Amino acid sequence: xxxxxxxxxxxxxTSTVAFFDPLGHIGKCHFNSLVDxxxxxxxxxKDIRDQINTVxxxxxxxxxxxxxxxxxxxxxxxxxxxxxxxxxxxIWDSSTRHLVVxxxxxxxxxxxxxxxxxxxxxxxxxxxxxxxSVVLExxxxxxxxVFFSDCNWEDxxxxxxxxINPPKTTDTSLGNETLPTTANTDTSENQxxxxxxxxxxxxxxxxxxxxxxxCVFTQNTVKDTIATNYNGKLIVDRCSFRxxxxxGSILASIGGAVAVTDxxxxxxxxxxxxxxIYVDSGxxxxxxxxxxxGLANYATESSYSRDYSCxxxxxxxxxxxxxxxxxxxxxxxxxxxxxxxxxxxCFSDYSALVDALEEAxxxxxxxVFKFCPNAIFDLDKExxxxxxxxxxxxLQCGEDGSVRDNCVxxxxxxxxxxxxxxxxxxxxxxxxxxxxxxSVTIEGSSPLSVxxxxxxxxxxxxxxxxxxxxxxALPPVPSSIGGxxxxxxxxxxxxxDDDLSLFGDDDGIFKLGGKIDPDGPTLVLYKCFFQSxxxxxxxxxxxxxxxxxxxxxxxxxxxxxxxxxxxxxDALVASSCxxxxxxxxxxxxxxxxxxxxxxxxxxxxxxxxxxxxxGCSGISSYSDECTTGP
Numbered sequence: 051x052x053x054x055x056x057x058x059x060x061x062x063x064t065s066t067v068a069f070f071d072p073l074g075h076i077g078k079c080h081f082n083s084l085v086d087x088x089x090x091x092x093x094x095x096k097d098i099r100d101q102i103n104t105v106x107x108x109x110x111x112x113x114x115x116x117x118x119x120x121x122x123x124x125x126x127x128x129x130x131x132x133x134x135x136x137x138x139x140x141i142w143d144s145s146t147r148h149l150v151v152x153x154x155x156x157x158x159x160x161x162x163x164x165x166x167x168x169x170x171x172x173x174x175x176x177x178x179x180x181x182x183s184v185v186l187e188x189x190x191x192x193x194x195x196v197f198f199s200d201c202n203w204e205d206x207x208x209x210x211x212x213x214i215n216p217p218k219t220t221d222t223s224l225g226n227e228t229l230p231t232t233a234n235t236d237t238s239e240n241q242x243x244x245x246x247x248x249x250x251x252x253x254x255x256x257x258x259x260x261x262x263x264x265c266v267f268t269q270n271t272v273k274d275t276i277a278t279n280y281n282g283k284l285i286v287d288r289c290s291f292r293x294x295x296x297x298g299s300i301l302a303s304i305g306g307a308v309a310v311t312d313x314x315x316x317x318x319x320x321x322x323x324x325x326x327i328y329v330d331s332g333x334x335x336x337x338x339x340x341x342x343x344g345l346a347n348y349a350t351e352s353s354y355s356r357d358y359s360c361x362x363x364x365x366x367x368x369x370x371x372x373x374x375x376x377x378x379x380x381x382x383x384x385x386x387x388x389x390x391x392x393x394x395x396c397f398s399d400y401s402a403l404v405d406a407l408e409e410a411x412x413x414x415x416x417x418v419f420k421f422c423p424n425a426i427f428d429l430d431k432e433x434x435x436x437x438x439x440x441x442x443x444x445l446q447c448g449e450d451g452s453v454r455d456n457c458v459x460x461x462x463x464x465x466x467x468x469x470x471x472x473x474x475x476x477x478x479x480x481x482x483x484x485x486x487x488x489s490v491t492i493e494g495s496s497p498l499s500v501x502x503x504x505x506x507x508x509x510x511x512x513x514x515x516x517x518x519x520x521x522x523a524l525p526p527v528p529s530s531i532g533g534x535x536x537x538x539x540x541x542x543x544x545x546x547d548d549d550l551s552l553f554g555d556d557d558g559i560f561k562l563g564g565k566i567d568p569d570g571p572t573l574v575l576y577k578c579f580f581q582s583x584x585x586x587x588x589x590x591x592x593x594x595x596x597x598x599x600x601x602x603x604x605x606x607x608x609x610x611x612x613x614x615x616x617x618x619x620d621a622l623v624a625s626s627c628x629x630x631x632x633x634x635x636x637x638x639x640x641x642x643x644x645x646x647x648x649x650x651x652x653x654x655x656x657x658x659x660x661x662x663x664x665g666c667s668g669i670s671s672y673s674d675e676c677t678t679g680p
Contacts, residue, residue, distance in 0.1 A: 087134055091118050094131070101127060108133045108140040108174070117147045122189065126167055133173030141175045144183075147208075148176045151196065152187035153217075166193035166259065175202040175454070176211075183211045186282075188258045190217035197261040202454065206270045212277040214284060214306070216258035256307060258282035262289050268423070268455075271295045275328075279306040286310045290449060291326075292423060293317045297350075299324040299364070309336035314392045315344040322349030325364030325386060339363060344389035360386035396422035396448070400433065407437060416442030421457035421480065423448045429462025435491070436466050442474040451478030453504045463487040463512070473497040479504045487512040492595075493519045498571035506579045513587040515580060518573045520594030520619075571595040580613075581605045588615040592645075599623045604638075606630045608660075616641040625651040634660040 087109035088094040094106055095118065106129065108114075133140035142148050151169065167189075176183050183206050188194035194216070203211050260282060266289065267276055275298040276291065277284070283306060290313070291300050298321050301310065308329065315326045326344060329335045342363070349361045366384050397403040397419060410417055417440075421427075427436070436459070438445070445466075448455030458481045459465045465485045468475055471494050482489045482505065489510050492500055500518075507515040573595060580589055580603065588611040589604065590597065596619065604613055604627065612633055614621060621641070628638055638657060641647045 088112070090114070091116065095120075098129060104128060105130045105132055112140045114140075114142045116144055118149050120149070120151045120169070122151065122153045122167065122194070128168045130170035130172060131174070132170075140173060141177060143178045144176075145178065146181045147185065148179055148183045150185045150187075151194075152185075153189045166195040168195040168197070170197045170199065171201060172199045173201065174198075175204065177203075177205050179206040179208050179211075181208040182213050183208065184213070186212070186214050186216075186258060186260060188216045190257060193257055193259060195259040195261070197263065198265055199263040200265065201262075202266045202268070202452075203270055204266075204268045204454065206272070208272060210272050210274045210276065210278055211267060211270055212260075213280070214258055214260050214278065214282040215280040216256075216282050256281070256283040259285075261285045261287070263287050264450075265289045266292070266449075266452075267294055268292045269294065272297070274298045275302045276300045277302070279303045279308055279333075281305045283307040284309070286313050289313045291315045291318055294319070296320045299328040300326045302328040302330075303333040303335065304330050305332040307334040307336075308339070310339040310342045311336075313342045315342065315347055315389060316392060317346045317348075319348045319350060322359035322361065323364075325349075325360035325362055326389060327363040329363065329365045331366045333366075335363070335365060340387060340390075342389055343392035345392035345394065360388075362386055362388040396420040396425070398422040398425040400427045400429065400436075403427070403436065407440070407443070410440045410443065414440070416440045416444070416474065418444045418446065420449070421445065421447045421455075423455040423457065426458045426460055428460045429465060433462055435462065435464040438466070438468045438475055439470050439472060441472045443472070444476040444478065445480060446476070447479035447481075451504065453479040453481065453506060455479065457481065458483055460484055461486075464489070464491055466490045468492045468494070468498075468500055470494050471496060471498055473499045475500045477502045477505060481506040481508065482510070482515070483507075484509045485512055485515075488514045488517050490516045491519075492517065492571065492573060494571055495520060496570060499574075500572070501574040501576065502578055503574075503576045504578070505575075506581070507583060507589075508579075508581050510583040510585060512585065514585060514591045515583060515589050516573070516575070517591040518571060518593070518595045518597060519591075520570055572598070574598045574600070575602055576600050578602045579605075580607055583607045583609075585609045585611075587611050588640075589613040590615075592616045592619040592621060594618045595620075597621045599626055602626045604628045604631055608632045610634050610660075612638060612640040614639045616645040616647060618642065618644045620645065621647045623647070623649045623652060626653075628652070628654040628657055630656045632658050632660050 087107040088097075089109045089112040091114050094108075097103065098106065098120075104127070108131065112133075149171075183203060186194075186196055188196075258281075260279070262285070264287070268290075269292075270276065271294070274296070276294055276296055277286075277300070278298075279302065281304070284301075284303065286301065286309070288311070292314075293316070294300065296319070300315060300318055300320050301308065302324070308327070310327060318326065320326060326347060327335075327339065327342070340363075344362065347361060349359060364384065364386050397406070398421070403419060403421075406419060429435075436445075444451075447453060447457035457479065461484045463485065464487050465482050466477070466489070468491070477500070480502075489507055489512070490502075492498070502516075571594075573592070575590070575598070577600075582605075583589065585608070587609070589607065589609055590599070590613065592614065594617070597614070597616070599614065599621070601624075606629075607613070608631070613628065613631065614623065616639075621639075623639060631638065638654070639647070639649070
């Protein structure tokens with residue numbers, strides 16, 4: 051008989067917290083009960099002005115809109131705006147600019163007492179700007195340092211992405227770039243090892259210091275350069291520039307200093323007369339910039355006349371020089387340093403990936419297997435699933451396992467199969483689309499452990515999206531744990547109906563009583579997204595294993611059974627959202643009389659039960675004794 055129904059919180063999913071949704075649904079609220087977060091720019095800017103904190107967190111899934119202007123004065127202080135989701139789960143959209151940082155005109159020439167003033171941005175994705183995405187200016191006679199860490203710029207269509215344009219400083223105590231007092235006339239092959247710009251000026255000051263760490267620029271179209279540095283200092287470290295279209299160069303330095311270390315330029319289109327990196331005669335470039343690499347870039351012709359074209363680093367004045375009498379500027383010829391080819395360490399071919407995974411089995415090793423950004427593995431019905439049989443194996447999309455790099459496994463009957471007693475298997479940022487049987491099958495016993503993070507299942511039309519099964523005979527089931535279901539209420543802060551905490555107050559939320567096999571197979575689904583699937587079975591099937599579903603979204607799906615069915619197994623379901631789904635069984639989540647389930651922070655809206663079913667649209671337990679919801 052039915053053991054009882056625990057209904058979901060009736061708050062709408064758009065008021066919840068934990069969700070990273072790559073396909074556009076938005077979560078807004080505070081991201082835990084300890085630290086306040088922000089989901090709108092007005093509240094954020096007010097608290098920055100009031101100096102509430104030094105680190106301001108954006109809630110996971112937050113989407114900011116419009117242009118933000120940060121005006122600096124003598125009262126300004128160091129602060130960082132940080133996305134609480136470390137995988138760039140916060141988005142900033144704008145139809146004009148995203149961010150402008152400059153000094154109040156009253157204080158432009160005033161020396162700031164605490165040097166340098168530092169402002170940081172971490173984990174933010176900037177999209178859809180139709181002007182310059184970020185403009186950085188700053189003070190004239192004080193140093194401003196701005197850094198962007200793990201940020202992403204994508205689908206912007208303006209003039210440039212980043213413009214660094216500080217006022218020219220008159221304070222000779224600023225900057226530490228000592229330049230040669232005579233022209234460098236080195237004509238050796240190592241001409242990039244220059245210490246300064248080709249002028250006779252001596253000391254150069256920079257009042258604006260900008261650093262980009264681990265950032266990604268992808269699929270932007272600009273009328274000028276991706277980033278231009280006028281009279282500032284720019285450091286680009288471990289960044290990737292992919293599939294951008296620029297009428298100028300990708301990076302340009304005009305009268306500034308630039309260092310590009312461990313960066314890659316792949317499949318970009320830019321001006322052949324300016325190179326991927328353009329350095330004018332008044333700029334400094336670090337010798338370390340030769341470590342940058344390029345792959346499959348395309349240089350376009352230009353009406354602007356140069357002595358020759360360049361697809362790498364164009365240095366306007368690094369060739370042999372002659373001192374022009376009566377001028378401070380040397381007459382130096384340009385040179386071009388071609389980029390080394392980036393190693394192709396990712397997979398875009400099904401057969402090559404399958405062969406590499408088989409080699410890992412033969413060698414008894416795992417490894418990281420990267421899918422190339424925008425790779426589509428198109429499986430027909432005859433193609434077998436991608437098979438993982440080695441421990442410590444990771445399949446990831448792109449360099450950092452982000453779903454935004456659009457790696458897709460398309461079609462086929464089964465798409466991914468993980469078998470054997472393998473542990474430490476991770477699947478990161480992969481989109482599974484259109485399977486006609488079971489998209490992902492997992493089967494084995496101890497110490498089998500698998501984690502999916504930031505993955506997507508869409509348009510699956512078979513039996514299930516994910517199925518995990520204990521591959522061996524299970525131990526007897528103690529009658530004392532039959533149908534155990536523990537539901538912790540969602541915490542709601544006083545006087546704030548939209549502040550829905552990630553976790554409840556109970557310290558034992560993660561303690562599962564009556565785990566059938568403490569050493570059995572384990573599946574974790576973290577920040578995964580299920581949309582528009584039409585299944586004849588259940589979305590996630592757990593037979594004799596332990597399943598942990600955390601911070602996942604289930605939107606507009608149809609299942610003939612349930613969204614999680616637990617048979618002779620254990621499950622923890624927390625901080626997840628169910629919206630607009632249709633199911634047939636009594637309960638979106640169903641556990642049988644030999645299973646245990648713990649849940650907290652589950653939200654549902656606009657879910658319905660298919661014709662022929664009745665009763666529960668939350669969590670249902672089947673047991674000899676009835677249980678009730680909260």
